[in-house]
Amino acid sequence: MLSDRFLTSVGGSQSRLVLLILNYRLPPVTLALWKHAQLRVVADGGANRLYDTVSKWSCQSVPKLNPADAVPDIIKGDLDSIRPEVLEFYRHLGSRIVDLSDDQDTTDLQKCIDCALHQLKEDPSQLDGASILAVGALGGRMDHVLSSLNTLYRHEGRKILLCGDGNLVRLLPAGRSRLTPDRATEGPACGLVNLGTPATASSTGLKWNLDNTRLEVAGLQSTSNIIVSDEVIVDTDRPLLWMTEFHDPVQLPETQSSTNGQLE
Numbered sequence: 001m002l003s004d005r006f007l008t009s010v011g012g013s014q015s016r017l018v019l020l021i022l023n024y025r026l027p028p029v030t031l032a033l034w035k036h037a038q039l040r041v042v043a044d045g046g047a048n049r050l051y052d053t054v055s056k057w058s059c060q061s062v063p064k065l066n067p068a069d070a071v072p073d074i075i076k077g078d079l080d081s082i083r084p085e086v087l088e089f090y091r092h093l094g095s096r097i098v099d100l101s102d103d104q105d106t107t108d109l110q111k112c113i114d115c116a117l118h119q120l121k122e123d124p125s126q127l128d129g130a131s132i133l134a135v136g137a138l139g140g141r142m143d144h145v146l147s148s149l150n151t152l153y154r155h156e157g158r159k160i161l162l163c164g165d166g167n168l169v170r171l172l173p174a175g176r177s178r179l180t181p182d183r184a185t186e187g188p189a190c191g192l193v194n195l196g197t198p199a200t201a202s203s204t205g206l207k208w209n210l211d212n213t214r215l216e217v218a219g220l221q222s223t224s225n226i227i228v229s230d231e232v233i234v235d236t237d238r239p240l241l242w243m244t245e246f247h248d249p250v251q252l253p254e255t256q257s258s259t260n261g262q263l264e
Contacts (some may be wrong), residue, residue: 016130018120020112021046021072023081024136024144024164026053027248033133034070038126041115042072043108045081046136047090071095076115077108109134109151113160131159138164149241153196156239169243172234179205179232179242186244187227192234194221199238205229215240 019037021030023045031054034040042050051067067089075082075090076098091097100111113132120127137148148162152171162169168186172179181187192201198216203209207226215221227244234240 020134022136044077137162192222201236205232
């Protein structure tokens with residue numbers, strides 16, 4: 001079962017979460033997810049985003065947040081993007097800084113996922129079964145987006161989600177996947193897209209279900225589909241990208257109430 005219910009059940013205990021922050025526009029729900037997460041890993045440039053963004057939201061108990069209210073557990077990357085004053089600020093507050101400047105063959109997303117997977121292995125009592133959610137992972141330059149999607153294919157079978165610019169994406173492994181979309185924040189638009197070896201897939205729970213349908217690059221892809229059920233089942237013989245439109249449950253500062261996006 002692959003559930004995204006933690007997107008609105010922020011702060012609850014229904015699922016464990018590892019939050020990754022990358023160097024692109026962060027959705028307003030980021031800070032609420034931050035409170036819910038058991039582990040927070042930030043790419044070097046993502047630290048700038050976090051530092052500059054945290055003060056734009058408020059919560060009930062702290063009307064005006066500041067960067068010290070959201071300190072990463074780990075800042076990891078080649079450290080070519082993080083501003084020196086931001087690096088020293090978080091270092092002083094206890095963030096573990098991991099310098100991988102000698103590794104120019106992997107992206108910041110891959111470095112953060114590797115870090116998360118290592119921590120999952122090292123601390124199973126706290127992180128066993130956790131989903132990994134990367135915010136700021138979609139949008140902006142197309143080569144970055146394609147690189148992020150490619151990274152998912154390197155981790156077939158892992159519960160990894162990418163979030164950015166109104167989209168959520170995960171990779172469904174070969175076999176049967178039962179999905180429970182958070183319909184308060186996801187859809188109705190969705191898609192099943194194949195960027196790898198041609199796949200044959202069937203589905204239930206969609207307006208236009210697949211029936212042993214071949215999906216392939218330069219051929220048919222199931223785009224602009226619609227979620228019509230609280231459960232979607234996909235059977236596929238090859239990995240497929242499952243993507244939904246994402247409606248942020250936290251309103252922007254100028255329209256949000258004081259109770260939205262609580263960190264307490």
